[in-house]
Amino acid sequence: MDNRKLIGVDLGGTTIKFGILTIEGEIQQKWSVRTNVLDEGSHIVPDIVHSINHHLDLYKMNRSQFVGIGMGTPGTVDRDKGTVVGAYNLNWKQTQPVKQQIEDGTGMPFALDNDANCAGLGERWKGAGNDGDDVVFITLGTGVGGGIIANHKLIHGVNGAGGEIGHIIVEPNGYQCTCGNHGCLEQYASATGVVHLAQDLxxxxxxxxxxxxxxxxxxxITSKIVFDLAKEDDYLANRVVDRVCYYLGLAVANxxxxxxxxFAVIGGGVSAAGDFLxxxxxxxxxxxxxxxxxxxxRLKLAELGNDAGIIGxxxxxxQFKDKE
Amino acid sequence: MDNRKLIGVDLGGTTIKFGILTIEGEIQQKWSVRTNVLDEGSHIVPDIVHSINHHLDLYKMNRSQFVGIGMGTPGTVDRDKGTVVGAYNLNWKQTQPVKQQIEDGTGMPFALDNDANCAGLGERWKGAGNDGDDVVFITLGTGVGGGIIANHKLIHGVNGAGGEIGHIIVEPNGYQCTCGNHGCLEQYASATGVVHLAQDLxxxxxxxxxxxxxxxxxxxITSKIVFDLAKEDDYLANRVVDRVCYYLGLAVANxxxxxxxxFAVIGGGVSAAGDFLxxxxxxxxxxxxxxxxxxxxRLKLAELGNDAGIIGxxxxxxQFKDKE
Structure with missing residues (x-):
């Protein structure tokens, strides 16, 4: 039996979450640190290295007890090179050689993918996806992201934009999106989209x-306020929720x-509205x-909450399990 | 070097096409027979077996020179069991044990998938898909079908409905589809859809x-007439083509x-309109x-025409190549 562990890192704009897991995906230790985005985000990777090394010392563990480290990150990921670019909430404007720095700093093999893909992998593996071969994960947060698993593998597409579910067009000529197009799902089903719809209606x-x-x-107004009022039978709030659910239903169906x-699994902050949504x-x-x-x-709500990211x-x- | 051959069969409602190919996908022999749908389609599989055996005799080839047989078929395919059900244009109402009958009759291993998936595999392998890992194929014929390849594998989904591109909703509350829903792409971009739009406009x-x-x-009126008149600057025909291309562009983008x-590859009869489309x-x-x-x-026109089906x-x- 392989008793080695995995390390999962969920890098976000506010906090960096860490977990030590069994190779069956059970979390044994969790901790987090604040994301320091100062100085063009140049402290982030050293902070990750330091935090991992510090906690291994704390738990009296050594590198040979680990298969490797995986991390989810905002921005555009080059999985082969192990670099990240355009993660604006981290202040990363230049290409960051994340893999090299973390492997050098920890002495463990390292792999990375984008944050929504990682959350999708987590929900597929240990959450609502029931370890299925074909699982679509949609996260409704500040934006709308997604992770698509088909034939048991993430779909990245030719340029890494596979799973950009937030930019499916649900209303041609609709609200303009930050991406420049009009009518993207994100403009209707994200937390900010819900508020935008509420103001318009x-x-x-x-x-x-x-x-x-x-x-x-x-x-x-927040998306939570809109959903809470809808549950209390507020007429206008219900019309807003109807529109949000119409666009979500259309996108998930397509x-x-x-x-x-x-399984099509819906997670993220807006999904806190639960079965009502x-x-x-x-x-x-x-x-x-x-x-x-x-x-x-089958449509389902996500089950892992904040842990999806570190688990995925x-x-x-x-992938490093059988390579020695 | 492996000099063995593959046999590809493209089963349609009118003809059954056959090909003998190298394992690199080059067609060396082609022939076809009429599809005899009489007596609940009970002659079809025996005809396929007979035609393969007859041609191997004709070409003085024996079974050991072949890796196996693959076939594309209408209807719903159970790939594990090797059965087909609900292929109405073949008069197959009962489940057909196709794999067992063809393996017994030819002495060669046999695999099958649905016809649009096979055409997609063909275009990916030897046509417009350039042997890419991620290729979407859309065929515009009497209906609209599709084959989706991601990570170099066909996506079947949990119940074989992966690739049902014709039933993506492009116009909520639009034309009613044979599937019961309203506004499916098939109702606007198939040959019959084009004619329907022309009549309405x-x-x-x-x-x-x-x-x-x-x-x-x-x-x-046929779809070909509409496109030909549009090319001759007929005003109404151009409005019809605009609508067809709007819905296709929306679906392909999503x-x-x-x-x-x-690559997103567009094939089938309607795509004969070529670059104009x-x-x-x-x-x-x-x-x-x-x-x-x-x-x-990148959007591309299909390149293999009728051969896509037998090649795919x-x-x-x-899959039988390394199993002996």
Whole structure:
């Protein structure tokens, strides 16, 4: 039996999360440090190296007890070279030789992928994906990201843009997106998209609604407030949630008509609305899914929360298992 | 050097096409027979067995010179069991034990997949896909079908509906599809879809147009007539082609935003319109594709014509290459 461990790192704009896992994907230790984005993010990789080395000393573990390290990161990843570029929330404007620095600093093999792909791998492996061969993961946060697993492997595509689910067009001529196009899913189903929809629908709506009163009053609105008010039967909030779930259902159905995954898993902050969200997405999914897909692809909520990232990242290190 | 051959079979409702290929995918012999759909299609498999055996005798070849046989078929395929069900244009209503009958009848190993997947494999291997790892194939015929290759493997999904590109929703509340849903791509970009659009737009159009005159006169319209008239600057025909290319561009962009394939290859009868079609699809693709996808996914016309099916089918037999 192989008792070696994996290290998973989830690099985000605010915190860096770490985990030590068994090769079966069970988390044995977890810790996190603040992300220091000063000086063009030049402290980040040294901080990761230091934190790993420090914790191995703390736990009295040595390198031979580990298969390797996997990490999820924002930005555009070159998996072969092990570099990252364009991670603006880390202040990384230049190409960062992350793999080389971490391997040199820790003495362990290192692999990386983007953060949404890692979260998708985590949910597939130990969460809602039930270790299935074909799993689509959608994360609804500040933006909308995704990770697509088909035939048990992540789909990266020719230039790493595989899984850019947030930029599926759901409303031609719709809201303009940061990517320059109009009508991307991200503009309707991210936390900011929900708020944008709420503001627009409030302007047209004349009836009574606490959500409308808050918006008219200039209160700060969040996606959570919209969903909470919808659960309390606020009319306008329900119309907003209907629109969000329409676009999500359409996008998930079209992805599923293309790939027929076993599970389409919805995670991220907006998914905290739980079954209230899922049931309405499901209704729209059923309307737009091809009959075979309707009966064989299952929609589910993510199950791992914040741990998805470190679990999926750790799974990247499994590629080093049989290489000695 | 392995001098053995592959046999590829492309089973259609009208003809059954056969090819003997090198393991590099070069066609050395081709022939075809009429599909006899009488008696619930019960002659089809015996005819295939007879035709293969007959041609091996004719060419004085024996079984040991072959790696195996691959076949593309209409209907729903169970690849593990090697059975087909629901191939209505073959009159196959009951589950057909195709693999067992063909292996028993020819003495060679046999693999099968659906026809659009096989055509996709063919175009990927020896045609427009340039043997790439990530290729999406769309065929515009009586219906719209597809084959999706990611990480060098076909995507079947959990219940074999992977690649059902014809049922991506491009117009919520649009034309009703044979699948029961509304607004499937197939209703706009298949040969029948093009004609449907032409009839609808003709009804609204008041100006002068040969296409309108033909429709008003009750002449039989085909997709080829619509494209030919559009090339001759017929106003109405051009509006029809614009709509077809809008929906195709939207669907191809959304598939590409999801998978970022190296090539998106358009084939089938409607694609005979050539660059005239491709350029307009490209314009819409560029409007709807995520920037990274816009610059890395290339749209192309299919290159193999009718041979795509037998070439892709033959490639299925490569799985038997190292099994002796």
């Amino acid at each position: 409030a302007e047209e709506y004349e009836g009574s609604s606490r959500l409308k009163a808050m918006i008219d009053n200039g209160d700060e 992805i599923s008509n293309t790939l027929n995954p076993e 899922l049931e309405r997405v499901q209704k729209n999914f059923e309307r737009f899914a091809f009959p075979t897909v309707r009966t064989s692809t 990242a750790a799974s990247l290190a499994l | 003709a009804e609204e159009y008041e100006g002068s147009s040969r296409l309108k005159a033909m429709i008003d006169n009750g002449d039989e 598939i590409s935003n999801t998978l970022n394939p190296e 491709l350029e307009r699809v490209q314009k819409n693709f560029e409007r709807f594709a995520f920037p990274t996808v816009r610059t890395s996914t 089918a033959a490639s299925l037999a490569l």
